[in-house]
Amino acid sequence: MTNLPIDSILPALKNVLRSRESAVLVAAPGAGKTTRVPLALLDEPWLLGRRILMLEPRRLAARSAARYMAALLGEQVGETIGYRVRMDTRVGPNTRIEVITEGVLTRLLQADPALEGVGAVIFDEFHERSLHADLGLALCLQSQSILREDLKILVMSATLEAEPVAALLNDAPVLSSEGRSFPVETHYIPQRISGHMESAVVHMVADALKKEEGDILVFLPGAGEIRRVEAGLAGLKLGRHIHIAPLYGSLSREAQDKAIAPSEPRERKIVLATSIAETSLTVEGVRIIIDSGLMRVPRFSPRTGMTRLETVRVSRASAEQRRGRAGRQAPGVCYRLWTEQDDRYLSPSSTPEILETDLIPLVLELAAWGVSDPAELLWLDLPPAGAFNQAREILIQLGALDEAGTITAHGRRMTELGLSPRLAHMVLKALPLRFGGLACELAALLSERDFFRNEVHAPEADIRLRIEVLRSMGKCSDGSVASFQGHKIDTAVCQRVLSEANYWKEAFGIATKQEKDDIDMCGLLLAFAYPDRIAQRRDNGRFLLRHGRGAAFARVQPLSSAPYLTAAELDDQGAESRIFLAAPVELTDLEQYFSEQIEEDNLITWERQTQSVRARKQVWLGALLLKEMPLTDPDPDDILAALLHGIEKEGLGILPWTKSARQFRQRLTFMNRFNADWPNVTDEALIATLEEWLAPHLYGLKSWDDLQRLDMKEILEAMISWEQRRELDMHVPTHLAVPSGSRITIDYNNPESPVLAVKLQEMFGLKETPCIAGGKVPLTLHLLSPAQRPVQVTQDLASFWKSTYFEVKKDLKGRYPKHYWPDDPLCAEPTNRTRPHK
Template identity: 85%
Template sequence: MVNLPIDSVLPELKNALHSRESAVLVAAPGAGKTTRVPLALLNEPWLLGRRILMLEPRRLAARSAARYMAALLGEQVGETVGYRVRMDTRVGPNTRIEVITEGVLTRLLQADPALEEVGLVIFDEFHERSLHADLGLALCLQSQSILREDLRILVMSATLEAKPVAALLNDAPVLSSDGRSFPVETCCIPRRIEGQMEPIVVRTVADALEKEEGDILVFLPGAGEIRRVEAGLAELKLGRHIHVAPLYGSLSREAQDKAIAPSKSGERKVVLATSIAETSLTVEGVRIVIDSGLMRVPRFSPRTGMTRLETVRVSRASADQRRGRAGRQAPGVCYRLWTEQDDRYLNPSSTPEILETDLIPLALELAAWGVSDPAELLWLNPPPASAFNQARELLIQLGALDEGGAITSHGRRMTELGLHPRLAHMVLKALPIRLGGLACELAALLGERDFFRNGVHAPEADIRLRMEALRSAGKIQGHKIDIAVCQRILSEANHWKAALGIAPKQETDDLDACGLLLAFAYPDRIAQRRENGRFLLRNGRGAAFARMQPLSSAPYLTAAELDDQGTESRIFLAAPVVLSDLEQHFGEQIEEDNVITWERQTQSVRARKQVRLGALLLKEMPLADPDPDDILVALLHGIAEEGLEILPWTKSARQFQQRLTFMHRFNSDWPDVADEALIVTLKGWLAPHLYGLKSRDDLQRLDMKAILETMISWEQRRELDTHVPTHFAVPSGSRIAIDYTSPESPILAVKLQEMFGLQETPRIARGRVPLTLHLLSPAQRPVQVTQDLASFWQNAYFEVKKDLKGRYPKHYWPDDPLCAEPTNRTRPRK
C-alpha cells in the first residue's frame, strides 16, 4: 500500500479517539483521509465490533470512496465496506464500514436515535456545510450526550476552520495533516469576460490541449453550461483520441463512473464538471484545471417562500480545492477565468447552506426527533428564525405538524418516505384517490432538472407535456429530449411505486389530475388568473408566464416552479386545476367572509359574501342582510378615503365650520372642526347621522350645518352669533357676509362707496379682532386691503379716488368720505 501523508497522523488520531468521544481532523487535499481513516480505525477496541458510518456530501463521492476502500482490502463493495445512497445500496451482513450520503444518516437516526450498532460517525468534507451535515451533527451530538456516551464523532475537512467545530464538540482535540500535492502553475485572465462565458471556455480547452499534457477538468456552474461547452467542443472536431465527458449530480451512475475513470493509453479526456468534482474524489489523469470561477447554489427567500438557484462566484476555499485537482498525481496547471484583481476579493469560504436554503425538511426532521425549538440542539450556525417559522407554518398547513408544532401521524409517514415534505405529502394524499402512481411520477420528475433541450426557446410551462414525454419514452413531436434523464425519472418513479405497493390496475390514469396533485405539494402556489397571462398566487404574490401560452387562459393553476425576481415571479412549471377539485380537497382551508367595503367606482358601500382560499377569491355573491354597524364602518372609511368634499357642504355650512374654527383659535374648549380634525374624528361627530345611508347620493340628504351645530352647546351658539356674526351691516344699510376662510384674519369684502361715513375698522370677538377690509371698485375688484380704515381715509383714499374717478366718472367720489352719504348705488338718492 502506497504511503500517504495521513498515515503519520493515524496513531495520534487513534489515541485521541481512545481517550475522547470526539475529534477534528484537518487534512489538506490529497492527504488520503477519506479512504485511510475508516480502515485504520476499523479494529480499534472502543469500537467493540460496531459499524463505522462515514458521511459524504455526494453520491458519486460515496460510491467512489467505498469502491476504493474495498479494493484496498481485496474485496468487492458490499463485503467489509459498503455504501448507502439514495436508491442505491450495497451493504451485506458483514459490512463494517458504510459510506453514506448525509440524508441517509438522518433516516438512520430517526429509526434508531441511539445508533446502537454504530460506534463511530465520520463527517467527511464538513467544510461544505450542507444542511444535512449540520442537522446530522446536531442530532448525533444530542444522541451522544443523552443516549450514547460511547458514540464517537469525527469531523474531517480539508479547509475547515477547526476551532469553532472543536468547541462545539466539547473542546475536542484538533489534528492536522499536510496533503500530498504537486506544484500547480496558476494563470488568471488579463480582462474580465464580457458576454457569454462558454466560448471562452471552449477556446481555453483547445489551447490547453495544444500546450499541455494530461487530461483536463473544467469546472462549470451547471448542466446547461456543460451542454453548451460540450456542443462547442464538438464543433472543433478535436479528434478520436480526445473524449469529452460531462460530470454532474443528475447523470446516471455509469456516466459518472466513466467521467472519473482513467483514460486509456494514447487517449485524452476533457471532463466538464460542476462542483461535484471539487472534493472527495480524484478524477484520474487530470493535469489541467480550467475554472470558470462560478457555482450554482440554492437561495431561499423567506419573503416569498420560494427557492431559486443562483449563480455565484466561488469562495477562496473552493477555488483552492479546484486548483488542487491538477496536482494530485503530478505537476499541473490551473487556468482561472477571472482576473488577479477579482481573485483578491474572493470570499474566504462559502455560506453554510442552513443560512440560505429551504428549511421545510429541517423543520419536519426536528419535529420527528421531538424538538420544536432548534435552540434545544447544538449548532455551528442555528437556522434563521424567520425561515424556520415559515417552514413550520407550511408544515402545519400540510397537516404534518399540529398547531403546537408537534409532529402528526401524517407527518411521521412523510418522514418515512424520504422525499421532500411537499412531495411526500402529495404522494400520501394521492393514494386514497387512486392517483398514487401519477404522484410518484410527478415527484420523480420534480426532483430532476427539465429534460427538454429546446435551447433558447423554452418549451411551454405545462407539466403535462413533460408527463406525456415521460410516458412515451421521450418521443414527443417538436422537442429535443434528454433520454437519460427520462429513464432516470422513470426508474425513481418505479422505485416509489414498488415501495408503496401501488398496483397500476387499481390506479386512475388522468394527466389532468396533475394540477390537483401539484396543489397538494404546493398549496401556497395555487394561482388564479387575472389578465394577460398574469396570476395571483394563494400567498398573495403575483406570477406570470414569460410569454403567452395555452396555460395563460387557465382560470386556476398550480405553479410547481417559479423564480423569485421582482414583484411578479416567473412561472416555469405549472398545471391547470379546476375549482371543483379545490373545493373538494381544500374545503377545510376555504373561508367564507362577509365583506362590506366602500367601492370607489360606484361611490357606495358594497356588501358581499366572499369565498376565499388564501388571497384567491373563489366566489362572490350579494350579502342579503348586512350588519348596519358594518355598513356604517365602511361608509366612514369611504368618506375618509374620498375626503370631506363628498359631503353636501353649503355656503352656510362652510361658513359655520369656519366660524367655529375661528373660535377654536381663541379657546381650545371649542371643538376643532378643521377638515383635518373632522376626518380623524368622523366616528364621533358624523357617525350618528349616517345610519341607513350607503352611498354618495344618500349622503346628499345630510344637513351639514345642523350636524355641526350639534357639536356646541346652546350657550356657545349664542356666544357665536353675538361675537362671531355671519354678516356685518355696513353704513349703506347692506348686510355683507363675513368670510372666515382664514381664521387668522376674517375678511369683509365691500364696495368702497358703502363704507363712507364709517371712521374706524369694524371688529368682532368682543373687539379683539379687526376685520380685514377688501374695499372694492364698482367692478367688485379690490382697490385696497386694510385693517386700518381711519388711516385709509386720511392717506390712501385720495389717490384711490383719483384713479377710480377716471375709470368710473358716473359714480360718486366725494372729497370728504367721512361726511359723505354711503350708497350701494352709482350715486346716492336725491
Template identity: 60%
Template sequence: MNVLPIVAVLPQLLENLQDRSCAIVVAQPGAGKTTQVPLAFLEASWLQGQKILMLEPRRLAARAAARYMSKLLGEEVGQTIGYRVKNDTRVGPATRIEVITEGVLTRMLQHDPALDGVGIVIFDEFHERSLHADIGLALSRQSQLLLREDLRILIMSATLDAKAVSTMLGDAPIIESAGRTYPVETHYLSNKVVGRMEAAVVATVQQALRTHTGSLLVFLPGAAEIHRVASGLAALRLGSEVEIAPLYANLTQEAQDAALSPVRSPGHRKVVLATSIAETSLTVEGITVVIDSGVMRVPKFSPRTGMTRLTTVPVSIASADQRRGRAGRLGPGVCYRLWTETEHRQLPPSSTPEIREADLAPLALELAAWGAPDPAALVWLDPPPAAAYQQARELLVQLGALNENGLTPHGKRVAALGLHPRLAHMVLQAIPLALGALACELAVMLSERDFMRATERDADVRSRIEELRRAVRGDAREGVDLGLCRRIAAEAKVLMQSLGVRPSEVRAEASGLLLAFAYPDRIAQRRSIGRFTLSSGRGAVLPELQPLSNERYIVAAELDDTGVESRIYLAAPLLEEELLSSFQAQIRKEQVVEWDNIVGSVKARERCMLGALTLKDKPQQEPDPDLVLQALLAGIRAESLDVLPWTKSARQLQERCIFLHRFTENWPDFRDETLLATLEEWAGPHLYGLKSKGALSRINLTNVLEEMLTWEQRRSLDEWAPTHIVVPSGSRIPVDYSNMESPTLSVRLQEMFGLADTPRIAKGRVPVTLHLLSPAQRPMQVTKDLASFWRDAYFEVKKDLKGRYPKHYWPDDPMAAIPTNRAKPRT
C-alpha cells in the same frame, strides 16, 4: 508500500479521541483521510465494537469510498464496509463502517436520537457545508450532549475554518496533516471570456491535448454545459484514443464508474467533464491537467418570493484550489483557470454555507420532528436566517404539517417519507384519491433536473409524465434523457413500494391537482394570455405561446424569482371544479363593500378568495349595513367634505364655530380636517342606511352640526357670533366668518352714517372688518376703525363718490347725517 500522509497523524488522532468526544482533522487533498481514518478506528478500544458512520456529501463519493476501503481489505462492499445512499443500500450483518449521505444520517437520528450501536460519526469534506451536513452536526451534537456522552464526532476537511468548528464542539483539538500533491503550474487568461463559456472551454481542451500528456479534468457548472462542451469536442474529431467522459450526479452508476476508471489502454487519454462533484473525495485516475471554468451552480432561496432557483456563481478561492489540486495527485500537473488574475483576487475566500441561502422547509420539518422547533435550542456553526426559517414554518402550517402544538400527525407522516415537505404532502394527499402512483412519479421527477432538453418550449408537466412512461417502454422521443427517465421511474417504483401503492398509469391529467397540493402558494389564475397571478400575489409568465397560456388556472411547479414577473418553467392546468372541491377549507368568503368614486355610490360584492386570487365575484343584494356605512365614510374621506349637502346656513354655522373655537376650546372644532377625522362620530348616525351621493341630500347638515353643540352653546351662539348685525339704516347685514381671524361686514357706506364706532362681536371682544361699499356694491374702503375713517378718509372718498354718484346723498357731516339704504333719505 505507498504510505499516505494521513498515516503520520493517526496515532495522535486515536489518542485524542481516547479521552475527548470531538476532534477536527484538517488534511489537504491527497492525504488519504477519507479511506484511511475510518479503517484506523476499527480496532480502537473506545469504539468497543460499535459501528462507524462516515458522511459524504454526495452519493457518488459515498459509493466510491466504500468500494475503495473494501478493496483495501480484500472484501466486497457490504461486508466490513458498506454504504447507504438514497434508494441504494449495501450493508450486511457484519458491516462495521457505513458510508452514508447526509440525509440518511438525519433519518437515522430521527429514528434513534441516541444512535445506539454507533461509536463515532465522521463528517467528511465538511467544508462543503450542505444544509443536511449542518442539520446532521447540530442533531448529533445535541444527542452527544444529552444522551450519549460516549459518542464521538469527527470533522474532516481540506479547507475549513477549523477554529470556529472547534469552538462549536467545546474547543475540540485540531489535528493537521499535510497533503501529498505535486507542483501544479497555473495559467490565467489575459482577458475575460467573451461570449459563451463553452467555446473557451473547448478551445482550452484542444490546446491542452496538444501541449500536455495525460488525462484532463474539466470543471463545468452543470449537466447542460457538459453536454454542450461534449458536443463541441465531438465536432473536433479528436480521434478514438481520446475518450470524452461526463461526470455528474444524475448519471447512471455505470457512466459514473466509467468516468472514474483508468483509460482503457496505454496511449489512450480521457477528458472528464465534471461538475463540482469531482472537487473532493473522488479520485479520477490519470489526471494531469485541470481546466476550471470558474463557475458553479448553487440553489438560492428567496424569502421575498418563497422560491428557490439554481444560480450560476463564481467559485470561491478555496474551491478553485481544491480543483487545481486534482492535477497534482500523481505528479507535476497543469491548471488552466478561465479567468484573469484580477478576477481571481476578487473571488470570495470560501463558499457560502447552504443554510444561509437554501429553502429551509426541510430543516424546519426536521427540527419540529426532533422536538426543537426553535433553532436556538441547538448549537449551530451558522444559525438559520430568521426570515427564511419563519417562512418555512408558515409553509408547513399551510401544508397541515405544523400547528401551534408542534408537528401534527400528518406532519409526522410527511417527515417519515424523506422527501421535500411539499412533495411528501402531495403524495400523502394523493393516495386516498387513487392517484398515489402518479404522485410518486411527480415527486421523483420534480426532485431531479428536467430530462427534456433546454430547447423544449412546452412547460406542461403532463407531457413529461407521458414522455417518462414512453421512455420506460423504450419509445422515448429524441431529445429526452433516456437514462435519467429510467432512473426516475425506478426511484418512483421504490417509493410506491414503500407506501404500499400499486403501480398504475393514471392519466397525467390529474397532475395539476397533485401539484396544487404541493404548491398551494403557486396556484395561478390567468390575467391575460400567458400571464398569471399566483395565489401568493406575485405575477408569473409563460414567455412562449403554448397550450398552457390559455388555461384559466395552472399550478407552477418550477419558476424563477427574477424581475417583476417570474418565468414559469414547469406547470400543469388545474380545473376550477378541482380547485373548489379540494381547497374548500382554504377558500375564504368575504364581503367587499367599498366606495365607487366613478358612480359616487357604495358597491357591495361577495368574493371567494384563495390567497390573492378572486375565484368568484358577484354583487351582493343585502350587504351588512355597518360595512356599507364604513364604505360611505371612506368615500366621503376620499372625496372631502364637499360631497356633503352644504347649505349656506350649514357653512355659516361651521365658520361661526371655528371662529369661536379660537377663544375657548369649550367650543367644538369644526375645521374640515377635524370633521373628517371624527366623521364617524358626528355624521355616522345620520348616514346609516345611505349608499350614494344622491342619498346624502336628505341630510339637514345644519341640524347635524347643531347637535354637536351643548344646549348652553346653542343658547349663547348668537350672542357670541351673531349671523347678522343691524346697521344704522335698519338693515340686517350678514356677518362673513370665512376669515376666522377677522370676520367681515360688507355694507354700503351710506347705511353707516351716524355710527361712531366699529361694530363688535364675541361679546365686544372682536371688531368686525368693515367693507364699506359704493352704491353699486363695490368696496371703497376696508377698515376696523370706523371713527378714524370718518375723521380722516371720508372726505376724500366722498369727493370720488359724489362725482360718480351725483344723485346720491353725500353729507358734509356723516356723524349728523341720516343713514339710508336708498339714494337719499326719506324726508
C-alpha cells in the same frame, strides 16, 4: 497495500479515540483518509463489533469509497463494506462499515436517536458544509451528550479550519496529515475571457491535448455547460483514441463509473465534471486540470420563498482542491480560466449551505427530533432566523407542523418517505384520491432536471407534456423516446425519471388498475407540494403568486391564458419570477382541497368612483382574490365607519353646506376665537372628530346622494347648548338692521373681520360703525354703490362721513344722477330705493 501519508498518523488517531469521544482529522488531498481511516478503526476495542457509519457528501463518492475499501479486503461490496445512498443500498448482515450519504444519516437518527449498534460516525469532507452534514453533526452531538456518551464522532476534511469544529466537539484533539501530492504546474490566462466561457474551454482542451500527456479533467459549473463543451469538442474531430466522459450528479451510476474508471492503454479521456469531482474520489489517469473557476450553488431568498441556482466564483479552497486532482498519481498541470490578479481576490472558502438554502427539510427534521428552536442544538452556524421562520410557515401550510411548530402525525409520515417534504406531502395527499401514480411521476420529474431544458427553444412549461413523454417511454419496447413534438429529449434523464417513478410506485404499493388516469390533475397535485406557488392570471396575461410576488412565462403559450395554475419551478430574477414548469388548476379544486386555508373577508369601503359605500364579500387564498360578491346584510357600524372614512378622504366639501349652514359654522368659528370652550369647527378639527359630531346623523346613509339630505346647520346646532345658542344669537347675529330698515346678512367668512356689505344710502344717519360681540368687534363695512360694488371699505364710519364721503359723492353723483346724494349724510333720510319717499 501501498503506503499512504495517512498511515503514519493512524496510531495517534487510534490513541485519541481510545480516550476521547471526538476528534478532528485534517488531511491533505491524496493522503488516503477516506479509505484508510475506517478500515484502521474496524478492530478497535471500543467498537465492540458495532458498525461504523461514514458520511460522504455525494452518492458517487460513497459508492466509490465503498468499492475501493471492499477491494482492499478482497471482498464484494455488501459484505464487510457496504453503502446506503438514495434508491441504492448494498449492505448485508455482516456489514461493519457503511458509507452513506448525509440524508441517510438523518433518517437513521430519526428512527433510532441512540444509534444502537453504531460505534462511530465519521463525517468525511466536512469542509463542504452541506445542510445535511451540519444537521447530522448537530443531531449526533445531542445524541452523544444525552443518550450515547460512548458514541465516537470523527470529523475529517482536507481544507477545514479545524479550530471552530474542535471547539464545537468539546475541544476535541486535532490531528493533521500531509497528503501525497506530486508537483502541479499552474497556468493563468493573461486577460479575462471576453466571449463564451465554453468556447475558451474547448480551445484550452485542444491546446492541452497537444502539449501535455495524460487524461484531462475539466471543471464546469453545471450540466448545461458540460453539454455545450462536449458538443464543441465533438466538432474538433479529436480522434477515436480520445473519449469524452461527462460527470455530474444526475447521470446514471454506469455513466459516472465510466467517467472515473482508468482509460484503456493508448487511449485518452476528457472528463467534463461539475464540483462533484473535487473531493472524495480519484479520477484515474488525470494529469491535466482545466478549471473554469465557476460553480453552481443554490441560493434561497426569504423575500420570495424561492431557491435559484446561481453561478459563482469558486473559493480558494475549492480551487486548490481542483488543482490537486492533477497531482494525485504523477506530476501534472492546471490551467485556470482566470487571471493571476483575479486569483488574489478569491474568497477563502465557500459559504456554508445552511446560510443560503431553503430550510424546509431542516425545520421538518428538527421538529421530528423534538426541537422547535434551533438554538437548542450545537451548530457551527446557526440557521438564519428569516429563512427558518419562512420554512416553518410553509410546513404549517403543508400540515406537517401545527401552529406551535410541533410535528404532526402527517409530518412524521413525511419524514419517513425519503422524499423532500414538499414532494412527500404531495404523494401522501394523492394516495387516498387514487392519483398516487401520477404524484410519483411528478415527484420523479421534479427531482431531476428537465429533459427538455437543453433545447434552445424548449416546449412550453406545461408539466403535463413531460408526463406524456414519460408514459410514452414506459410503453416503448426499446424504452426510448428520441423526440416529442419536434423537440429533442435527453433520453438518459428521461430513463432515470421513469426508473425513479417506478421505484416510488413500487414503494407505495400503487396498483395501476386501481388508479384514476386524469393527467389534468397535475395542477392540483403540484398545489399540494407548492401551495405558496398557486398563481392567478392577471389582466395582462401575467400571474400573481399566492405569496404576492409576480410571475410570467418567458413567451406566450397555452398556459398563459389559464385562470389559475401552480408553478412547480420558477426563478427569483427581476421584478417577476420566470415560470419554467407549471400546470393549470381548477378553482373548484382549490376551494375544495384548500378550504381550511381560504379566508373570507367582508370588505366595506368608500369608493371614490361611485361616491358611495360598497359592501362586498371577498374570498382569499393568500394574496389571490378567488371570488367577490355583494354583501347582503352588512353591519351598520361597518357601513358608518366606511362612510366616515369616505368623508375624511373626500373632505368636508362632500357635505351639503347651505348658505345658512355655512354662516352658522362661521359664527361658531368667530365665537371660538374669543372663547376656547366653544366648539372648534375648522376643517381639521371637524375631520378629526367626525365620529363625535357627525356619526350619529349618518346611520342608514351610504352615498353622496344620501348625504345631500343632511341639514348641516341643524347638525352643527346640536354641538352647542340652548344657552349657547341664545348667546350666539345675541353676540354674533346673523343679520343687522341698518337705518333704512333693511336686515343685512353679516358675512363671517373671515372671523378676524366680519363684513357687513350694505348700500351707502342705507347707512345715512348712522354716526358710528356698528359692533358685535357685546360691542367689542366693529364690523368691516363694505359701502356699496347702486351697482352693488364697494366704493369704500372701512371700520371707521364717522371718519368716512367727515372726509371721504364728499369725494365719493362727487364721483357717484356723476355716474348715478337719479340717485339720492345729500350734502349732509348724517341728517339725510336713509333709503334702500333710488330716492327716499317724499
